[in-house]
Amino acid sequence: MRTVLRLTYCLALFWTTNAICQSKMVAIQGDTYIPLYGRDSLQVTISDFDMDIYPVTNKEYLQFVKDHPKWRRSAVLKLFADKNYLSQWGSDTALNNNQSLNAAATNVSWFAAKDYCECQGKRLPTIDEWEYVAMANEKLPDARTLKTYNEYILSWYEKPKTFNNEIGSTFKNYWGVYDLHGLVWEWTLDFNSVLVSGESRKDVDKDSNLFCGSAAIGATDLMNYAAFMRYAIRGSVKARYAMKNLGFRCVKDKKRSTDENL
Amino acid sequence: MKTSNYIAILFVAILALASCKETKSEKDLGTLYQCPMKCEGEKTFDKPGSCSICKMDLQPLSEPTALLADPFEISDTSIFNLTTKWKTEEDQTIELVDLKGKPLVMVMIYTTCKAACPRLVADMRNIAKQIPENKKEDLQYVLISIDPETDTPERLKEFAIENQMDGEQWTFLQGTLSGVREFANVLAVKYKQISPMDFSHSNIISVFNPQGELVHQQEGLGVDNKETVGHILELVK
Structure with missing residues (x-):
């Protein structure tokens, strides 16, 4: 009897640690806020939605690639992913020895990330949704004015190779979401709505020949250097790109699914 | 004590039933096989064999069929x-592949802009003007709306007429x-989108060859559209 009981406890422990594979979500309550780059009215209104607690892991992405052969490294269309796609992996359907199953899946293109979420009945978050959840620290839904909040993010930018760390290794924020800062950058659905050109001098000129209506898109709070970095990255990547420090997570609309949160 | 043990066991048993089924296909699937005629669409098989419909031998999927020389083959970058499905200004539903066969000159616009x-559209017309008369029919100009909620097929049709772009070689897509x-x-x-009526957007005109591969972007x-026109003339030669 005692052996059965011990075995049972072991199994219980095993399942609780294993439960991460479920890619659990938490509810995010919508509100109106002012992002770094907003619309003409500056304020952006977010509807209620659910968000993955953790970024998608190597383990989950491995399963996805097994189930959807078109997203294997050797089969993926060049239109949808550049040569870095899953380049860290050992083979089409196996990780490399130095990669952890519980690390965030990276080297994934936007097309792949988008399809992954759609296959789960979810979608990628919009920039405004992502930034809304990411402005929280452990205690406050909007910690952007706190020195500690900004210092934490900036200190992450200085740490090398955090993409190898396991999910859940950073702080749990106000909403119960982990790893928005401190692990990997993340894809957003409308990342290509950031109209910042690569060169800072161009942005100052608001080059109206390259971007129609570019005068309307100034940043609201240039002191927020950490957020500015995120927008700059989004403005510089293309959807085919796969980068080793760029992962993703999914969200889900509360009621019936709408196409984009516009 | 005994009861609590039973409760623990019961609890774990329930967990076992409710836990995720992700262990099911841990094993490597290995090579996949597919009917060369795709009789059953994109259906794949884990073992070699023959197709139940056309009886041809299944081909391993990992070896890409080297048919690059075939003009009807769609390449990786096409x-x-x-x-995705699109509606034309004539209210027809098409896929991009339906535009296959002619070089394509594409631009993304919105009609309330x-x-x-208007300058982008003028640039498109300027390009069209520089194509010799006898080659005019060999090209397709495609204008894609970034504001699909406003730009319905009717709206696009109006815009086409207003801008004298209602000919066969102009296609508008919602x-x-x-x-x-x-x-x-x-x-x-x-x-x-910066307001309900306004968008910021990059001004890019793209040229594709008849197989749908990107050739040039302006x-x-x-x-100066000399380079763009040069690429187009190269394609219709």
Whole structure:
């Protein structure tokens, strides 16, 4: 009897640690806020939605690639992913020895990330949704004015190779979401709505020949250097790109699914 | 004590039933096989054998069928790999692959735009003007709306007539929000809605060969289009 009981406890422990594979979500309550780059009215209104607690892991992405052969490294269309796609992996359907199953899946293109979420009945978050959840620290839904909040993010930018760390290794924020800062950058659905050109001098000129209506898109709070970095990255990547420090997570609309949160 | 043990066991048993089934296909699937005629669509098999419909031997999927010389084969980088549905200004539903066969000159616009789009449209017309009369029919100009909620087929038709772009070689497309977002990403076009009537967007004209592969992109407004025209003439030669 005692052996059965011990075995049972072991199994219980095993399942609780294993439960991460479920890619659990938490509810995010919508509100109106002012992002770094907003619309003409500056304020952006977010509807209620659910968000993955953790970024998608190597383990989950491995399963996805097994189930959807078109997203294997050797089969993926060049239109949808550049040569870095899953380049860290050992083979089409196996990780490399130095990669952890519980690390965030990276080297994934936007097309792949988008399809992954759609296959789960979810979608990628919009920039405004992502930034809304990411402005929280452990205690406050909007910690952007706190020195500690900004210092934490900036200190992450200085740490090398955090993409190898396991999910859940950073702080749990106000909403119960982990790893928005401190692990990997993340894809957003409308990342290509950031109209910042690569060169800072161009942005100052608001080059109206390259971007129609570019005068309307100034940043609201240039002191927020950490957020500015995120927008700059989004403005510089293309959807085919796969980068080793760029992962993703999914969200889900509360009621019936709408196409984009516009 | 005994009861609590039983409760523990019961609890874990329930957990076992409710836990995720992700262990099911841990094993490597290995090579996949597919009917060369695709009798059953994209269906794949884990073992070699023959197709139940046409009886041909299944081919391993990992070896890409080297048919690059075939003009009807869609290559890896072709936009015809996109399967999203679009509506034309004539209210017909098409996929991009339906535009296959002619070189394509594409631009993303929206019809309520007051600033850059009229100039972008003018740039398109300027390009069209420089194509010799006898080659005019060999090209297709495609204008894709980034504002699919406003730009219905009727609206696009009106816009086409207003701008004298109602000929056979001009096509206007209305997509879905996600279809447009995806296609913009293929073209590396950036856009953002800044108010209900206004968008910021990059001004890029893209040239594709008849197989849907990107040949050239012209960025900016009113730029010298000599290079773009050169690429187009190369394609219709």
